Amino acid sequence: MFSKACQYAIRATVLIAMEGRNGRRMSLVDIAQSTGSPPAFTAKVLQQLARAGILDSTKGPNGGFDLTPAKARKVKLSMVVKAIDGDDVYKGCGMGLPQCNAKKPCPLHDHFQQVRDDLRRMLEGTDMHTLSLGLDAGTTYLKR
DSSP: OOOHHHHHHHHHHHHHHHHHHTTOOBOHHHHHHHHTOOHHHHHHHHHHHHHTTSSEEEOSTTOEEEOOHHHHHHOBHHHHHHHHHTTGGGSSOTTOOTTOOSSSOOTTHHHHHHHHHHHHHHHHHOBHHHHHHHHHHTSOOSOO
């Protein structure tokens, strides 16, 4: 459903939000290792998130990426998805037809529209702070 870059972005943002609760900034290397993402690919993803204003980035020997708890509560999952994949997840035909719409629907159109509406509500209603709580509690994981 989401691109590989978006999946890595979500993992990284949740991890950085968890570390941000402890007042810690994370290095690129630590993020890549903790999320199971290739470092070069992780760097590109993190740059996109920083440019979008989702993550804070500090350069230098003590630099890295951080996301304060206050900001993590405001950063919705939909913002991360949009920064990496755009809003295509809410558009397009479930069967891949180029001209599917309410006037000329494909056989899946009405069913798929409901799924997209539910997905939008979930993405817009889920914040990074909440997602990061399971990591601390050990009830959720970023890699296996």
